[in-house]
Amino acid sequence: MTEEMQKTYRIGPIRPPSEANSLLLQITEGCTWNRCKFCSLYRRRKFKAFSVESIKKDIDVMAEYAKLAQEHLLQDGSWNKRAALVQRLEKMTHAEQECYYFIYRWLAHGGENVFLQDGNSLAVKTERVLEVLRYLREKLPSIRRITTYGRAETLSKISVEQYKQLKEAGLDRIHSGFESGSDNVLKLINKGVTSEQEITAGRNIKEAGIELSVYFMPGIGGKKYSRENALETARVVSAINPDFLRIRSAVIHKGSDLWNDFLDGSFQLCSENEKLMEIKLLIENIKDCTTVLVSDHIINLLQNVQGRVDLDRQKMLSLIDEYFNMPEYKQKMFQIARRSGIVTAPSDLNLLPRDWVERFSATIESIKDEAEWDYKMNSMMAHYI
Ligand code: SF4
Known part of the structure; x- marks a missing residue:
């Protein structure tokens, strides 16, 4: 059987941890920027936007497998029906079976959330995303939430009106790796975005009623900008009031451009304590926000430091102080x-x-x-x- 004849769909590699149980729909591949100095994620891949037609084909396969799973397993667990399913699965290729099981797992987790991949999906024309969103909602009516990743620079160019259309068509949440609110740090890591663009993007998204989840990297400015990284990020967060602020403590990977800066001495790694101090400074300095600080990655030293910044500020700071009060x-x-x-x-x-x-x-x-x-x-x- 040739690849074209198979009933499969694309599944990209990356999604946020909070989307672990989400259905993954790949509308783009790679990243439009690909130049952040700490990131080697898509380095060898050229950005690609898939045609609406091919995305619709993927959705059709997903809908077919969802129907099959529901018919045979969710609504009627009788042995006859199961035998029919086994027969059907036996005729499938390995790749088709994987696609089927992915859908099955998704339905078993409620079949409600979808994540549009890859690194910067909103770089494609809004009209195309709208068409995909509408088709997706029509074909898989159990969907309750659709989310995607977007680069802040790209997001800053989308108008409030366009975001409102996306919201109406069913886009509920945007994740964006801001990493820092400091212009010096953004320049240092070659993020290709300014803090002003971050604020524009964030405010437009929020104004349209779409949830915003931004990511902060303590330690990504190295020792030189450690304090500034925290204070300037607090400034940007305060200007936006994002729904979620997710902490991703910086790790510098061998082979990345930032690693080369470390080797030539122009970048100094932050200590664990300096990164934690950044989180403390950040929490102390965010003003007038209802943002939920989330620590949903093992990479953070104190994973239990999380909560709503206005309601749980003291509780989070106490946990950090408890650590700092321990002997070295x-x-x-x-x-x-x-x-x-x-x-x-x-x-x-x-x-x-x-x-x-x-x-x-x-x-x-x-x-x-x-x-x-x-x-x-x-x-x-x-x-x-
Ligand atoms: S925008 Fe995101 S995916 Fe693209 S290079 Fe930067 S960190 Fe990597």
Whole structure:
């Protein structure tokens, strides 16, 4: 069977953690910018926008598999029906089966959320996205929420009126990796966007009634801009009041442009404590916002620091202070245990088996140089991304 004849659809690799159970519909591939110095995600791929026709074909296959799953498994679990399904599955290619199971899993999780891939889907003409949204909602009526990623620079060029049309056609939430609100940091990482564009994008999206989820990277400005990274991000967030502010502590990957800056000495890695201090400064300085700060990634040192900035500010700051009040040695013990994936909160240290404590102590004792320690933590974190 040739690829064209198969009943499959495209599935891209990237989605936010909050979309883990979402159906993934690929309307573009790659990123239009591809030049952020910390990101190698789509580096080898050229940006591609798929035609509306081919996206509709993908949606048709999804709708067909959704019908099949519902008929055979969700509404009638009798053995006859199951046998018929097995027969049908046996005739499918491996790729078709994967597509079917993806739909089945999606329905088992409620069949409500869809994420439009890839890195900058709103770079395509609004009319095309509108057509896709309408078709998608028509063919899969169980959908309750549709979200997508967008680059702030691209998003700043979309008008409130266009966002309103997108909202009406069924786009509910936009995720955007702002990373920083500092123009110096944005320049340093070659983000290709200004804080002013971030604010324009954010305000337009919010005005149209679309939910906005922005991402902040503590540590991405290196030691030089650590404080500025936090304070300027607080300024941008305060100007927008996004629905969600997601924390992604910076990890510098070998092979990225920022790694080369680190090697030539022009970029200095932030310590775990400096990144946490940025989060503290950020929480302290966000003004007049109902934003929910979310820490939905293992990469963050204190994953339990989350909540609504206006209501839970003190609770979040207390958790951070609790950590900073620990002796330095215990802080390092927590860092290495956390980066080894065996603790979540500092209180878990009391449960660490003796042999682990001994092993970690030996590592702490052997690394006296702070820069070397920061390098080790960065390397350990790199395993998670
Ligand atoms: S905009 Fe996003 S996907 Fe594109 S290069 Fe930057 S970080 Fe990577």
